[in-house]
Amino acid sequence: MSDFIRVEDLVYEYVKGEDGTSVRAVDGVSFSVEKGSFAAVIGQNGSGKSTLAKNMNALLIPTSGKVFVDGLDTSDPANVWEVRKRVAMVFQNPDNQIVSSIVEDDVAFGPENLGTDPAEIRRRVDEALTGVEMYDFRKKAPHMLSGGQKQRIAIAGAVAMEPECIVFDEPTAMLDPRGRAEVLSVIKELNGKGITVLLITHFMEEAAQADRIIVMDRGVKKMEGTPAEIFRRADELRALSLDVPPAVDMAMRLKERDIDIPEGILTIDDMVDYLCR
Ligand code: ADP
Numbered sequence: 366m367s368d369f370i371r372v373e374d375l376v377y378e379y380v381k382g383e384d385g386t387s388v389r390a391v392d393g394v395s396f397s398v399e400k401g402s403f404a405a406v407i408g409q410n411g412s413g414k415s416t417l418a419k420n421m422n423a424l425l426i427p428t429s430g431k432v433f434v435d436g437l438d439t440s441d442p443a444n445v446w447e448v449r450k451r452v453a454m455v456f457q458n459p460d461n462q463i464v465s466s467i468v469e470d471d472v473a474f475g476p477e478n479l480g481t482d483p484a485e486i487r488r489r490v491d492e493a494l495t496g497v498e499m500y501d502f503r504k505k506a507p508h509m510l511s512g513g514q515k516q517r518i519a520i521a522g523a524v525a526m527e528p529e530c531i532v533f534d535e536p537t538a539m540l541d542p543r544g545r546a547e548v549l550s551v552i553k554e555l556n557g558k559g560i561t562v563l564l565i566t567h568f569m570e571e572a573a574q575a576d577r578i579i580v581m582d583r584g585v586k587k588m589e590g591t592p593a594e595i596f597r598r599a600d601e602l603r604a605l606s607l608d609v610p611p612a613v614d615m616a617m618r619l620k621e622r623d624i625d626i627p628e629g630i631l632t633i634d635d636m637v638d639y640l641c642r
């Protein structure tokens with residue numbers, strides 16, 4: 366498997382005010398994301414996750430170190446367009462991402478900006494809306510929709526650009542449990558179709574469904590591994606003010622009472638399947 370994103374010793378500093386003082390938001394982070402895989406980033410508020418995300422599609426350019434997308438160096442201005450075509454972003458607040466007063470126009474916005482021809486835009490918009498199960502809402506006004514529905518429209522907008530990778534920055538943070546479940550299911554489906562996914566989340570049960578997890582703390586990568594590898598380090602996670610997913614917590618408590626649950630059980634669904642067998 367090849368790396369789609371490669372981050373090498375990334376440092377990002379925000380310069381504050383005219384006195385030139387700076388905040389180092391990301392401090393020497395390296396990792397890679399395999400093509401077609403699903404990676405999650407967890408970490409408490411202010412740990413540098415959003416800054417990391419914006420470095421993935423040249424919205425921010427490294428202060429030092431390198432980010433390569435599909436082999437393209439994001440710090441080369443000649444690559445910015447190609448990088449943004451490959452990596453789309455979906456942010457936390459769906460209201461800030463919706464630009465049109467009709468759902469289908471909103472989804473068409475991205476491909477229009479890429480200069481895609483109208484027939485092809487029509488095809489992409491219909492396909493993207495079908496993919497997020499919002500096709501029947503195509504003539505509706507986005508502000509009439511629920512948070513989860515709006516976020517799925519924002520995702521359709523990203524999908525219509527036919528990126529190879531989508532970076533989701535806490536896409537479920539403002540949603541109710543139902544909206545969260547809908548959005549996560551769409552994310553997993555897109556990954557199943559071959560789109561590389563980088564999901565930033567503070568819901569551990571979402572991270573548990575990734576292939577790999579990166580744990581950030583104060584700008585630094587503290588851990589990296591499979592969900593099973595990460596969540597077995599419950600004490601270290603707690604020290605970083607992070608938790609383990611509910612199913613892992615339950616498995617640990619059952620273990621204290623001598624009921625052994627295998628380590629691969631990371632989600633409530635896994636737990637239910639296992640207990641029913
Ligand atoms: P997270 O997404 O994990 O909450 P961020 O990447 O948003 O973390 O922020 C990391 C650090 O960078 C924080 O200390 C934050 O205050 C600082 N920061 C974020 N955005 C800016 C900005 N535009 N200007 C100055 N400092 C910023």
Ligand code: MG
Nearest residue numbers: 414415416535
């Ligand atoms: Mg953030």
